[in-house]
Amino acid sequence: MxxxxxxxxxxxxxxxxxxxxxxxxxxxxxxxxxxxxxxxxxxxxxxxxxxxxxxxxxxxxxxxxxxxxxxxxxxxxxxxxxxxxxxxxxxxxxxxxxxxxxxxxxxxxxxxxxxxxxxxxxxxxxxxxxxxxxxxxxxxxxxxxxxxxxxxxESLIPSFKLNLMQHERTKDKRFSDAYQYAIDLNTVLYNVLRARAKLADRIFIFYQAHNQLGRLFSEWSTTEDKLGDSLQRAGHFLDSFSGQIEEYLHEEDALMDFLKHQASYCDVIKSVVEKHEQLVDDNSKQETSLGTKRTQRDAYANGKMNFSVNSLKLKLFGENEETRYAKIESMDSDINDAVLHCQNADIRVKEFNKNAIIELDFYKTMKEEQMREILRSYCLLQARIAKAALKSWTNIRDSFSTEQAPL
Incomplete structure (x- = not known):
């Protein structure tokens, strides 16, 4: 470094x-x-x-x-x-x-x-x-x-996933919005990818159909005299037209890879939110444990212990003051430790939230720039496909000009 x-x-x-x-x-x-x-x-x-x-x-x-x-x-x-x-x-x-x-x-x-x-x-x-x-x-x-x-x-995954099913999603709106955004974006992107895949198949079939038309034009040219050369030329351009789309669709596939790349980020966003929930859940457990310890300490100090075999013995046979004070001091020590754990857990949550929000904001800025780049490139590719098709059909049209020389 x-x-x-x-x-x-x-x-x-x-x-x-x-x-x-x-x-x-x-x-x-x-x-x-x-x-x-x-x-x-x-x-x-x-x-x-x-x-x-x-x-x-x-x-x-x-x-x-x-x-x-x-x-x-x-x-x-x-x-x-x-x-x-x-x-x-x-x-x-x-x-x-x-x-x-x-x-x-x-x-x-x-x-x-x-x-x-x-x-x-x-x-x-x-x-x-x-x-x-x-x-x-x-x-x-x-x-x-x-x-x-x-x-x-890996050791945290099983219990954490169970906790996610047992409680509501985080109440922090920043994280709940991010989680919902990831779900919605993932759905939209994969719908776009599926629709594009179907469209690509149909475009490929459409272009391939012109290959058959080109062969028919070539066969037709053998039965004609003056028109034969024009038909043969048109058939040649139709063959070329039908074959050009496969290369473009493979190039389109490469662009779709970047779109899939963006869809994969949705799972990353959800994992960040889930980690936030795990920390909040741990913090809540620490606070619950602290509350329980304080309640037990107060009950013991005031002689209002819950019924148990030990509490029954104490009531029947009594307890000396030295033992009683030592027990209270031990419980106070446990409470102090629990307070420290709660404070550390709260610090971890706040620090995580601060860093995670910065990351989420940075991702959204980066994602918008990359999405614009991908969509611009896709539009430029479609324009190239259209220009190539226009050139092919212009050549096919010109094939029937009386001034064309034979191939």
Whole structure:
């Protein structure tokens, strides 16, 4: 770590420059993809002797482990999301094989984007595991394992999920609104993705139908004399028209990957809200425990204990004052400890809320900018498709001009 507050993104040009297919050591027929991460010092820090270019290979599962560690350690942070592991919400002719060249390239782009967002975040970028993950071949897994944050977070999941079902959602409107926003946004985005996938299938079928029309025009050209050359030319352009859409739809798929990326953030937002609820629930339990201890202490001091075998013995045989005072002092000590626990729990909730709200506000700003970029790119792509179609139909129209030379 440097002495200033700059992030890894400020100090390095980070890119996934290459991918490599490797065979699994367990099963020969299985293979996996590794990604080459290159970090080059930027000009502003290139003179620093501690900054040098590095290259490391990482698997997708390595990215998953690192992200799970960051989610567990920084529960208030909206940790950047990874690309989906299984292809979903795509058109029927899209590339489905996870190790195909097209899918690997799309995943490479999204993993690089993940690293950029990760390294631009002040808190995450400063984590030793993140820096070791990017700048050293080994050592980052040991940092993750020795932190034990993954084991701790997994041990809390069963009881916490049960608590979520047993009580109402948080009464803090900021968090309840964020949770509902995540649900609504997730629903809308996946509806858009499903609708686009259906539309892509129909567009593909529409374009492919013109391939048959092109063949018919070519057959027709053999029966004509002067019109034959024009029909043959038109059939050629129809074939070209029908074949151009597949490349555009694959490009559209890559844009939809970014939209799926945004949908994945909805689960991250919900996990932040759920962590807030867990802390509030813990705080409430601490306060309830404190109230119970105070009630028991007052009852004991006033001789109004609830019925039990011990209380019955005390009433029958009495209790010396020394024992009585020692018992009250012990109960006062327990109460003081409970007060301290309540104060610490309250501090944790307030600190978490402060940081989480900053994260949520930052995410909304970032999300709006990225959504605008995605939708602009989608519109530009549709304009390119329309221009290509217009050019094809203009050529088909011109094919029937009497001045056209034969192919």
């Amino acid at each position: 440097t002495e200033d507050n700059s992030t890894l993104f400020d100090r390095y040009d980070i890119q996934i420059s290459n991918t490599e297919r490797r065979n699994s050591s367990i099963a020969i027929q299985d293979c996996y993809i590794v990604y080459l991460i290159e970090c080059r010092p930027k000009a502003s820090v290139s003179n620093n002797k501690d900054s040098e270019s590095t290259c490391v290979f990482r698997r997708y599962s390595d990215f998953e482990t690192l992200r799970n560690y960051l989610v567990a350690k920084y529960s208030w942070v909206i940790v950047p999301v990874l690309p989906e592991k299984t292809i979903s919400h795509t058109w029927s002719k899209s590339h489905q094989d996870r190790t195909s060249v097209e899918v690997v390239e799309r995943r490479r782009v999204l993993l690089e984007r993940f690293l950029h967002h990760l390294c631009a975040h002040p808190t995450l970028s400063a984590d030793t595991a993140v820096q070791t993950f990017l700048l050293q071949n080994d050592g980052w897994k040991q940092i993750v394992d020795t932190s034990h944050v993954l084991n701790k977070s």
